[in-house]
Amino acid sequence: MYQVLLFDADNTLFDFDACERQAMQETFARHDIVLTEEMKRCYHAINQDLWDRYEHGEVSRETVVYARFEALFARFSISQDAVGFEHAYQAALARGHQLMEGAVELLDDLQGRYRLFLVSNGVVDTQYQRLRDAGLTKYFERIFLSEEVGWRKPQKAFFEPVLHAARPCVREELLLIGDSPSSDIAGANAVGIDCIWMNPHGRTLPTGLHVSGEIRTLHELHAILER
Known part of the structure; x- marks a missing residue:
């Protein structure tokens, strides 16, 4: 039986797509x-490529956040300070804390029945502000952000302090819930803990990865936990 639930943040609890749209339009x-x-499509391609490279250890987090608008502006011949623009974008993103449907209700129900941890690769200042503004901080016994841990999902080293904090629970009593095959699912597989794939768009799981269940909405998690 699961005792500790590890929740990813973006596109698992937070509706990051909605937060991102708002921040982009505002900035x-x-x-x-x-x-x-066209600029939106180009930005998403650049951003996804950089985050994929970050998860594979090819670039730093700083490279991700400071290179994406520089590359975008170069592509469209826009004369703009990319670093200053990134700072403004991060501030706007931090103010956006739209949640996935049912997130608060789910956490209300789980709190006290399970130990809840948050595990995210997101930017520290942005994530903490969004968690506070959304009123989610109170639900989590521990919050693990890659920038603070010094390692990132899916690296095994990211999960070492998580597993240590979960004691006396063992790996079989931990369950990770996340949307990213390359960071959440791959990370859970690497350290031998069960995982649930938050997959609202019905994507196909990449070959070689394994999940204990798949959900389209947070409401479906109850049935899995009650099995």
Whole structure:
């Protein structure tokens, strides 16, 4: 029986897509730049590539956040301070704390029945502000952010302090809930803990990864936990 639940943050508890859309629109408008659909698609491709490389240890987190708008502006010949723009974007993103449907109700129900941890690769200042503003901090016994841990999901070293904090519970009593195959699912597989894939868009799980269950909404997690 599970005793400790490890929740990812973005696109698991937070509706990161909604937060990102709001932050992008606000920041581009403040800098008098027209944000086109083509620019959005290009940004998402650049950003995803950088985060994938970060998860594989090829680039630093600083490279991810400071290179993405630089690359975007170069692609569209926009004369803008990419570093200053990133700071403004992060501030706007931190103010966005839209939640996935049922997140608060789920955490209310689980609190006291399970030990709840948060495990995220997100930017520290942004994540803490969003957790506070959304009223979620109170639910978690421990919060593990890669920037503070010094390692990132899916690296085994990221999970070492998590497993230590979960004692006396053993790995078989831990369950990770996350949306990213490359960080959440791969990380759980690497350290031998069960995982639930938050997969609202019905994607196909990459070959070689294994999950204990799959959900489209947070409401479906109850049935899995009650098995």
